[in-house]
Amino acid sequence: MFDADAAYLALKAHDARFDGVLFVGVTSTGVYCRPICRVRTPRRENCRFFASAAQAEAAAFRPCLKCRPEIAPGGGIAWSVMDASRTLAHQAAAWLDRHADVRGDTSIQALARTLGITDRHLRRIFATEHGVTPLQYLQTRRLLLAKQLLTDTTLPITQVALASGFGSLRRFNAAFIERYRLNPTALRRRAGPRTPSAEALTLQLAYREPYDRHAMLRFLAQRAIPGVEHVEVEGSAPGIRRSLRVGPPGREASGWLQVRFVEGKPLVQVQLAPQFADSSAALIRAVRRWLDLDAMPDVIEQALHELPGAGTRLPGSLDAFELAVRAVLGQQVTVAAARTLATRLVDAYGEPIATPWPGLVSRSFPSPARLAALAPSNLGTLGILRQRCAAILALAQQWDVLQARFNSASPASATIALLESLPGIGPWTAHYIAMRALAWPDAFPPRDVAVLKAMDCNPRDAEQRSQAWRPWRSYAVLRLWGSLGAAPTTPAPITP
Known part of the structure; x- marks a missing residue:
């Protein structure tokens, strides 16, 4: 209260x-x-x-x-080791956020099973923490998404309804009128005229200041794969252009997106390829996680005030598989060397894609199915070491299982353990993947060379000192990397 x-x-x-x-x-x-x-x-x-x-x-x-x-930015990440019920309630809300655009009825029973609790207990702890029932929360998420699409885009109202998770236009209209006391057409009329565009869907997302936009863009620019992504760090409209693959295996849509930081305002403008209209809800969530737009910088600063880098955000990812492969490619080499290997991989096995920027973004990152079909020798010809070839192929072949874990409400520790069970992926790589693909705020990749250099201590002392930074150790890692003034090299030896 x-x-x-x-x-x-x-x-x-x-x-x-x-x-x-x-x-x-x-x-x-x-x-x-x-x-x-x-x-x-x-x-x-x-x-x-x-x-x-x-x-x-x-x-x-x-x-x-x-x-x-x-x-508006989200409420940030609630984290507690003392209050299990509160943690479960926030995991439940995150699950509902991820399923808000799933058409029709989202099963509260399925959510309860995912969390390992009864329906009754779920409703009780959810109402205690959030002040509403799970279904009320879900309905609000869907209606607010629909309001954003009605306000920012010219998508047909039927398509807005389906993209927002409503099973039918009738249900959508009834819910909208009941909750907002006006119909969707009237809301769009009040929002003002929008020029229809066959080239892009344009949306706005807000965040809280301070936000070190240049640090975020520099981090991503250092790792940008030519042909897949292009980052503008300076200029009047800094931002990112990149290719993207969205949707379940076998029904994926390939396209592009562009994000730009609005000058003088805590806003990000997002442009999506038209074929992503039905995936707009998932992409809004993904962009918020990718650019860490829901972070609460004042809370983080209280824990990390001793470290330089106020306003540092946690760079996530839009494609967890791509991030995982790139993490493996980056084992024990510089960021520049890892990018060279990733570029070779994309040139060899990525697919051409049409974008508004053919000279900058023209290929997609290879899909799990494409890489799973390769032999180790195929990757070896690109200069990738044998152990890393095995790790990449294991990721590709097990991706269905891993992706289900990434999309579940399971704790990060369970995902890390699953990653470490794969050949060639050790604790550092697993923690790094969790930090960026899961946007896990408390990752502390063990034996990180750059972190140990910045802290000027041994691994045991570093782990002990890091306890004071929980649950924001991922942000501490980024601040420590940044304090060295250059992109870090990758870590200690991996586990066979």
Whole structure:
């Protein structure tokens, strides 16, 4: 619960630190807003404060059309080793976020089985932590996604309904009118005219300051594979262009996306290839994770204030398989050498792809199926060492099992253990994959050469000292790498 008087002061100050973790419902208008909303501040007696958009909508408030709660950053990662019920409740919310765009009814029973608890216990702990039922939370996520697509794009309303996880247009219209008291067409009309485009879907996503955008872009630029991705670090519109493969095996769609940081505003503009319209919900989540848009920098800074690099974010990934393969290629070599090997792999086994930037982005990263069909000798001709060939082939051949683990609510430790069971993948590589592919905030790759150099200590002392940085050790690792002023080389020996 919020201290209402303190929350009102944050609202009056338009304090961006509370964006996405505090919403205000105004009883005189029936609308709920983000604390950064620039409309006239409502009177104190007309304000009710909520910890989530779902709570505000459960109390019969509808989202503001000006500050747009649907683009607010998420509430960050709740982490606790003391309160198991709270951790489960947040794992449940993350599972619902990932399944919000799954059409039709998402089974609460399936979620409970995934978490290893009963339906009744799930509903109880979820309501205690989030103030709403799992179904109310899911409905809010779907409606806010639909609101964003209606506002930012010209997609047909039927396609918006399906992309937002509704099984039919009738259900979508009924839910929209019941919750927001206007129909989807009226909302689109209020949002203003949009010029239809056959070239891209354009969306906006918000984040909390401070955000060291240049550090993020430099990190990604150092690792960018020519032909797959292109990163602009400087200039008036810094951002990233890249190819991407989206969807389950056998039904994948290949395309492209572009993200740009909006100058002077805590916003990212995302452009998607038109064929990704039905996957827009999944890609919004993926981009938020990739660029760490939901981080709470003030909370992280409290734990890491002794380290330089305030505003450092955790670079995730858009393709977990690609990230895993690149992690293997980077074992015990420099970042530049790893990029050279990845470029050879893409040139040999990636597929051509049409993009608006043929001179910069023209190929997709090889799929798991493509690499699984190769022999070790095929990879060996690219200059990849035998042990790494075995690791890459094992990743490709086991990817169905691994991907299910990546998409589940399982703890990161279980995924790390599964990765370490594969040939050629040791603790460092498994932790690095978890850090970036899972966006796990508490990874601390063991025996990392650059980390030990920056900390000026041995591995045992480094592990002990790192306990004070939990649960933000991934951010500590990035700050330590950054303190050396150059891209780190890769780590200690892998486990056979």
